[in-house]
Amino acid sequence: MRYFYLKLGKGNSRAVSWLTGNNPLGRPAAVIFFGPCTIEDIRNGRTDSQAKRFYESSLVEDRNKTVMVVIGQGRAWFLRRAGELIEHEDPSDSENLWKIMPVEIISHKSLDQIPPVLAGINANTFLSQGLTVKLNLGETLKRSTAH
Helix, strand or coil: CCEEECCCCHCCCCCCCHHHHCCCCCCEEECCCCCCCCHHHHHHCCCHHHHHHHHHHHHHHHHCCCCCCEECCCCCEEEECCCCCCECCCCCCCCEEEEEEEEEEEEEEEEHHHHHHCCHHHHHHHHHHEEEEEEEHHHHHHHHHHC
16 A cells, blocks of 8 residues: 655645535545646656656556545545546636546544654655655554544
8 A cells, every 4th residue: 555645735725625525526636736737747757756646646556555645734634536637727726727636535533543653744844845745654554544
């Protein structure tokens, strides 16, 4: 199983809205921006490696092997991809072509219900500055995603 830390907006400010379906899909979803690049640009490596990891985890062969972890606003969400990555042009954001992925919420917990190393991930400068960062916390995360 692969685990990735994912940010939804600056400081995960968009986590609650996007994961409760307050987004263009009307269902739980994750979004990345990376300027005007398209899914085709990402697929062909013409953008940031973090965007490429996000795209690759949306592929059918990787969906059941990848869990995204979102930590923000006092909560932790454990997500699995639930569909293909799609492009969305939002009139309020002329600088970015949004890349949106529907997600399934495997579980969500308050931060006091997960290991401190995971709950404090936003305090780690290396991890919190990235959009998608691979985590090597295997057993810790397996226990945290259990219902």
